[in-house]
Amino acid sequence: MSAALRAELFKQRSTRASLGLFATMIVLILFVVLLHGLGVDAGNFDTASKQISVLFGWGEFLAALFAGLLGAMSITGEIRHGTIRPTLLVNPRRQKVVLAKVWASMLIAIGFGLAAGAVAAGVGTVALESRGIDVLVGAGDYALLILGSAAAAALWAAIGVGIGSLVRNQVPALVGIVVWFLFVENLLVGDLAGVGELGRLLPAAAGKAISGQDPETLLAPGFALALLALYAVVAALVGARAASRRDVA
Amino acid sequence: MSADGGAESLLDEDSARTPAPRALPRQAVVTVERLTKRYGEIVAVDDISFSLEAGTVTGFLGPNGAGKSTTLRVLLGLAEPTKGEALVFNQRYRELEQPFRRIGAVLESNDFDPGRSGRDHLRALAIAAEIPRSRVEEVLELVELAGDAHRKVRTYSLGMRQRLGLAAALLGDPELLVLDEPANGLDPVGVHWLRRFLRDFAGAGRTVLVSSHLLAEVAQAVDRVLIINSGRIVVAAPLDELTRGGQTLEEVYLDLITGSAS
Numbered sequence: 246m247s248a249a250l251r252a253e254l255f256k257q258r259s260t261r262a263s264l265g266l267f268a269t270m271i272v273l274i275l276f277v278v279l280l281h282g283l284g285v286d287a288g289n290f291d292t293a294s295k296q297i298s299v300l301f302g303w304g305e306f307l308a309a310l311f312a313g314l315l316g317a318m319s320i321t322g323e324i325r326h327g328t329i330r331p332t333l334l335v336n337p338r339r340q341k342v343v344l345a346k347v348w349a350s351m352l353i354a355i356g357f358g359l360a361a362g363a364v365a366a367g368v369g370t371v372a373l374e375s376r377g378i379d380v381l382v383g384a385g386d387y388a389l390l391i392l393g394s395a396a397a398a399a400l401w402a403a404i405g406v407g408i409g410s411l412v413r414n415q416v417p418a419l420v421g422i423v424v425w426f427l428f429v430e431n432l433l434v435g436d437l438a439g440v441g442e443l444g445r446l447l448p449a450a451a452g453k454a455i456s457g458q459d460p461e462t463l464l465a466p467g468f469a470l471a472l473l474a475l476y477a478v479v480a481a482l483v484g485a486r487a488a489s490r491r492d493v494a
Numbered sequence: 495m496s497a498d499g500g501a502e503s504l505l506d507e508d509s510a511r512t513p514a515p516r517a518l519p520r521q522a523v524v525t526v527e528r529l530t531k532r533y534g535e536i537v538a539v540d541d542i543s544f545s546l547e548a549g550t551v552t553g554f555l556g557p558n559g560a561g562k563s564t565t566l567r568v569l570l571g572l573a574e575p576t577k578g579e580a581l582v583f584n585q586r587y588r589e590l591e592q593p594f595r596r597i598g599a600v601l602e603s604n605d606f607d608p609g610r611s612g613r614d615h616l617r618a619l620a621i622a623a624e625i626p627r628s629r630v631e632e633v634l635e636l637v638e639l640a641g642d643a644h645r646k647v648r649t650y651s652l653g654m655r656q657r658l659g660l661a662a663a664l665l666g667d668p669e670l671l672v673l674d675e676p677a678n679g680l681d682p683v684g685v686h687w688l689r690r691f692l693r694d695f696a697g698a699g700r701t702v703l704v705s706s707h708l709l710a711e712v713a714q715a716v717d718r719v720l721i722i723n724s725g726r727i728v729v730a731a732p733l734d735e736l737t738r739g740g741q742t743l744e745e746v747y748l749d750l751i752t753g754s755a756s
Contacts, residue, residue, distance in 0.1 A: 247625045249622055255617060262609065323607075330572065331605055333571070335593075335619050335622045337571045337587055362686070492572065494567075
């Protein structure tokens with residue numbers, strides 16, 4: 246493990262910021278899964294696919310969102326607090342610094358994704374069983390939910406680092422990621438914009454597809470994984486390039 | 495900051511400075527060659543050249559906005575020159591191997607995550623620079639922060655933050671120390687501490703470049719002066735040469751900066 250990567254991991258665990266993100270994510274998952282699991286009409290849970298899309302998929306969705314925020318914060322936080330200056334004095338090779346942030350954020354995001362997928366699956370299952378609804382999701386589906394959630398979160402963390410390196414200012418970077426997840430992609434998935442099936446090629450939709458959500462509309466998990474990985478690579482490289490070309494104030 | 499204070503400090507400096515003749519040929523630690531830095535229409539640094547020799551303490555003086563910080567950022571690889579070159583140990587900072595072990599720098603007094611402890615701030619840098627953990631404790635002792643190192647930086651006073659920044663710059667046991675406005679906001683005890691520190695550091699044969707607009711604070715600690723105004727170097731000379739005529743540094747400075755305008 247490189248010194249730069251070890252330093253990034255140390256930075257992440259020496260403040261409470263990532264722990265705070267993690268806790269917020271878990272609380273939101275509990276809230277949204279219990280709300281849907283206990284509140285949504287039983288008719289919406291009559292197939293495995295619906296159970297995944299309406300209920301269990303929330304783990305992946307929130308893990309990917311929070312991983313994106315974690316990745317973006319790893320660089321915009323340093324710019325905001327000015328620690329980017331000492332960081333770059335130690336390691337003036339900026340691409341290496343950005344790529345170390347990508348790897349560190351991805352490693353932590355895997356933890357976010359595994360926990361989010363497991364909590365959503367576990368709490369969702371308990372919620373359905375408590376209402377006497379048959380859980381139609383099989384072992385393979387559970388595995389795909391949890392592992393897919395980890396993969397989507399890891400790749401979204403890399404995308405977040407790239408966005409953070411490009412945008413630099415913390416508030417617009419974080420608000421941009423949230424708005425994209427909660428609003429923009431929801432508008433574009435489906436044929437609302439007259440672009441047919443193109444919405445499923447977008448990165449948040451690809452994240453959902455990796456964990457097996459909504460297979461009728463979204464991509465197959467393997468293809469979605471490759472596509473989201475491509476997004477991640479492009480975002481990380483564009484971010485690294487932007488960071489190495491711009492002056493630090 | 496009065497003219498009298500300045501005069502006193504110069505006397506102090508003369509009596510306190512220990513003669514340190516060095517037989518070794520002096521090596522250019524910093525070489526700035528025809529450096530220009532533009533931000534759009536604004537010319538922050540305009541075709542400046544200077545060099546620093548090993549073992550000297552140079553005061554980099556000038557009004558706010560004169561181009562001091564821009565010059566230091568280019569020198570330290572944080573900003574790209576528009577034209578010309580700024581070299582440290584004959585290389586661009588970004589091309590040095592392990593620059594942190596040769597150059598220590600403090601550019602802003604508050605470059606810390608407020609939610610991280612002072613010790614962890616240093617540890618993160620030490621890990622990145624592959625500097626042993628024991629060195630973190632050494633520099634904490636050196637800047638007299640060992641007792642407060644476990645606290646989050648948000649609880650630190652400005653003086654403590656200045657010292658923590660200095661501790662970070664010293665982690666790599668550098669030969670060259672670059673400090674941008676280190677005396678800003680320090681109380682008299684802090685300024686005294688800083689002066690003594692700079693003298694000790696340079697006394698060991700190492701080099702310091704310290705920018706400031708607080709003249710009395712630096713006059714006692716420097717042996718060379720670079721004065722920059724509107725992006726141009728207006729004076730580069732040994733301090734005792736500038737003040738030979740009985741003028742204080744402050745008088746020389748004011749003549750140069752405002753003299754041409756009045």
